[in-house]
Amino acid sequence: MSLSTEVQRARRSMVIAFAAGGLTAFGMLAGSALADYSISQKGREFHPGEITIKRGDTIQIVNDDADLLHHAYIASPKFSFDSGDQKPGSVTPVTFTVAGDFDVLCAIHPKMKLTVHVK
Numbered sequence: 001m002s003l004s005t006e007v008q009r010a011r012r013s014m015v016i017a018f019a020a021g022g023l024t025a026f027g028m029l030a031g032s033a034l035a036d037y038s039i040s041q042k043g044r045e046f047h048p049g050e051i052t053i054k055r056g057d058t059i060q061i062v063n064d065d066a067d068l069l070h071h072a073y074i075a076s077p078k079f080s081f082d083s084g085d086q087k088p089g090s091v092t093p094v095t096f097t098v099a100g101d102f103d104v105l106c107a108i109h110p111k112m113k114l115t116v117h118v119k
């Protein structure tokens with residue numbers, strides 16, 4: 001095998017490695033781009049506490065409280081949602097497919113409230 005073949009082979013495997021790395025980065029970007037808005041639950045409060053979005057938009061609810069469970073839900077005749085228990089660090093996406101005003105509440109902390117206006 002000639003030296004130039006060796007070099008070409010090494011180059012080719014580097015290109016493949018770069019391409020794979022690029023795809024992984026793209027996949028992560030695509031994953032985070034699925035949500036149009038991000039809502040924090042830090043300090044047992046939704047931040048922001050009110051948001052206006054378009055129908056079809058996705059918000060992600062992030063439990064960034066270090067050691068608390070949250071449990072977001074919507075109980076509306078038009079649209080319902082239940083996150084189940086949200087562990088610290090978890091991210092829960094919700095896509096609003098229906099126009100209207102919705103209260104997102106927390107089953108664990110009754111004072112937590114997020115109002116979502118869907119146009």
Ligand SMILES: [Cu+2]
Nearest residue numbers: 070071106109
């Ligand atoms: Cu909570």
